[in-house]
Amino acid sequence: MSQPILMTVDDDPAVSRSVARDLRRRYGKDYRVIRADSGPDALDALREIKLRGDAVAAILADYRMPQMDGIAFLEKAMDLFPHARRALLTAYADTDAAIQAINVVDVDHYLLKPWDPPEEKLYPVIDALVETWKAVGDRPVEEVKLIGHRYNSPSFQMRDFLARNAVPYRWFSVDDEEGRRILQAADATEADIPVVVTPDGTVLKQPGGSEIADAVGLSTRPAQEFYDLVVIGGGPAGLGAAVYGASEGLRTVLVEKKATGGQAGTSSRIENYLGFPDGVSGAQLTDRARRQAQKFGAEVLTARDVVGLEARGSSRVVTFGDGSEIAAHSVILASGVTYRALEAEGVEELTGRGVYYGSAATEAPECKGEHVYIVGGANSAGQAAVFFSRHASDVTILVRGASLEASMSHYLIEQIAGIGNIHVRTHTTVKQVHGSDHLERITLCENGVTETVESGHLFIFIGAAPRTDWLGEGLQRDDHGFVCTGPDLMANGQRPAGWPLDRDPYYLESSIPGVFVAGDVRSQSVKRVASAVGEGAMAVTLVHRYLEEQ
Secondary structure, three states, X not given: OOOOEEEEEOOOHHHHHHHHHHHHHHHOOOOEEEEEOOHHHHHHHHHHHHHHOOOEEEEEEEOOXXXXXXXXXXXXXXXXXXXXXXXXXXXXXXXXXXXXXXXXXXXXXXXXXXXXXHHHHOHHHHHHHHHHHHHHOOOOOOOEEEEEOOOOHHHHHHHHHHXXXXXXXXXXXXXXXXXXXXXXXXXXXHHHOOEEEOOOOOEEEOXXXXXXXXXXXXXXXXXXXXXXXXXXXXOHHHHHHHHHHHHOOOOEEEEEOXXXXXXXXXXXXXXXXXXXXXXXXXXXXXXXXXXXXXXXXXXXXXXXXXXXXXXXXXXXXXXXXXXXXXXXXXXXXXXXXXXXXXXXXXXXXXXXXXXXXXXXXXXXXXXXXXXXXXXXXXXXXXXXXXXXXXXXXXXXXXXXXXXXXXXXXXXXXXXXXXXXXXXXXXXXXXXXXXXXXOOOEEEEEEOOEEEEEEOOOEEEOOOOEEOOHHHOOOXXXXXXXXXXXXXXXXXXXXXXXXXXXXXXXXXXXXXXXXXXXXXXXXXXXXXXXXXXXXXXXXHHHHHHHHHHHO
């Protein structure tokens, strides 16, 4: 097997030689460095590499090049080597343009020229690219086959589950000849969809989350019965808690109902997270955090539905939907929030069939040439609009209020204003959605005037409902269902009813000692990725303090 390749593309011969020299100095022992003077020449080289069966680990392309700029080149290079990591080389004057262009292609980093000294400005970036490539790889993968119908809600949910858990799969529609052939070979009919065929030939008809998770190799069963720390929820707060808990020696298990990342994991690009000046997709950030937690020894359980949490003496016991339990010295509740249901006629019936909550990135190819509507005015809605603008002919954001300024970050508002096919309609709500098998039309109301428009895709990003209905009366919550912690539990200087300890609750501690709360599910929390990660880390510090008391 020949060495994997690091490719550089720059039309300036001096820069091209310089970057190749620096790369060979550090990576020449394990990687073959290839340089090209233009995008077309680089594509010819990549085609030859593809035919030879060699692997490409990373590609560095200059932003400004004649014939084909770096963005156009990287788009075409992705077709040949989709797993190769990508970085833009840019001059300082082009930084803003490069960052904006990064939204068009899923680029991992940009590098400012010159990068002297390379030990500080070049090698850390290349190290990150190589590390990610090694984790994802360019190796052949065994794909799961998923057979379903485009307008079947369970089929969509299965596609979304596999995609968000980074399980390679191939989609086959029952309307296509190949899909029907696979159904016949699986001894299944359209009444059995969605049907999953694993690489070893196992057929699953209408599988549940835990069944499909087991079949594709996701971890669903805890290795132990007792832990130092159970983290409930795999969003940024939960992942942050798992990383810090495991790295500090706590026996840690993270339990997630669907897929790690939470709502943040579905974001097409998060651009205001510290340390990522060119932005990072929610999926990339989630994958790195999950691998980081597992590197330190944290267990990650997927497709496990937590239905109960209680104190039994010094133990904190978590109950799963199948009746099984795990116990721990402490728990961090980071179950996050979910989008509120849109109260409009027809929405419930068409959910998963043209109406979706969240970004539903698996639907992006189906939006080509269509007019997509997005409901909501916060960052998640804006990020989705930018993402779908690359696929749809038009994207319209529907906002109940007078503007986006009250709820969306300034950088995102400016970005949206610069994209020609994104439109914003204020003082507008959805009154009804129409369609038989799938969404066909949407009735809108703007300032009291109704209008019906044609569309096959409506994405909803409104409000945030905490996932706390399963807690019962065990933990004190506010009027909206968010869990109260620390000072919010104190009433007139009095500790919460039933509080057994001779101290006040710690800042992130709930009304059950040893149960801490982090992220969006906590009452009065700041709904941002960075603050959620910070609360996850802070909760671990308080867990240590709590354990010292025991």
